[in-house]
Amino acid sequence: MSETAVLLSGGLDSTTALAWAVAKRSSVRALTFDYGQRHRIEIRMARRTARGAGVPLTVLKVDLAAIGGSALTDPSIPVPSVKRFAHSPAGPPPTYVPFRNGVFLALAAAWAESNGVREIVTGFNIIDSPDYPDTRPAFVRAMERAVNLGTRAAFGGPRIRILAPFIGKTKADIVRIGLRLEADYAHSVSCYRGGEAPCGTCSACLLRARAFREVGTEDPLIVRLERVRRGKK
């Protein structure tokens, strides 16, 4: 058995990672985290996306809101409105959740070790990596090493790989890959503010809109929401 698990947040990158894994691997599962996030809607959307892809989804609970330090887990820290996306030279933005992917990968590894899963697939990419240290190649390699030294692999048991197939790709590249693989973008949400409809002013909405603009396709999420809106009228 060499099952593959995808970390599915329900956003653009991880929805594409799921489609990628379904296309490339024989046995795929998805994992999402209920961590006290402002945009809890992503759990519901991840459920739909996983169901649509015929992939079982596990939801693991961890309380990162108790840790705080981020606009995504502490309601008293506002999500910044940005006019134009720019990397901050001063360090991670307020939407950075301290070591979130470290926690997620550690939990995914624990779950993988317990369930015979050998591969963990992430949607990490080159657009996020300048702002979010826990999405960068050096971190992924270091985390994989820690996982294999801290699990049965250290005693000759099965190794666990952490894959980031889009690590060198932009969000436009990722959307192109996803459209080819029929990723379900109509049910993927990126907005940091927690609504299903994009706020259009947070950095996640800006980056998503830019990706679809660069690809020259309408965002299927917006197309679907527009259809729903019209149907209701």
Next chain:
Amino acid sequence: MSETAVLLSGGLDSTTALAWAVAKRSSVRALTFDYGQRHRIEIRMARRTARGAGVPLTVLKVDLAAIGGSALTDPSIPVPSVKRFAHSPAGPPPTYVPFRNGVFLALAAAWAESNGVREIVTGFNIIDSPDYPDTRPAFVRAMERAVNLGTRAAFGGPRIRILAPFIGKTKADIVRIGLRLEADYAHSVSCYRGGEAPCGTCSACLLRARAFREVGTEDPLIVRLERVRRGKK
């Protein structure tokens, strides 16, 4: 600020680690985990031990019972009774919780990053390391590296150290150190079965009893429980 946080499970090693940190560092906090463990009593005991040491305790929640794969988180897996403690050549024992310390250290690092804590102290030791991969020196070093590549440290922010001052020590060595530092062993529990009184047959009880025997001191927990029992008669 260079605050130190101790991972306090309320057992022998971490109770000693707390006493060690209080003796060596100016500003100490403690962290424990409510993770769905069979021996939840350790949370209550950790509270008492921290209060006694005048150290604030934070309890973080993470559901490892949903991950399972261990006698400590899955009630259907029995805690083995052992006559004599021996390392298993076949891999971790049933009381191993898959990558538990990976998850705990990742959460501790997230919390440290969010709270200006620069040092995380663990009670890892040479007696546990042959059976529990996530207590070994190579794992600790790899995890520290992952933490510093996946947090603000990667952008020039403060580094987080993971300390294991007893990594080369036996449990008897640790008890000797703890007795000198007046560690509160009367409120530390080690038993895997979840009672305050040692069952005397699980590997944790056996190792604890052996440590006090080697040191030539009665276990303060047993002395206290005996006193309580007599008082009640």
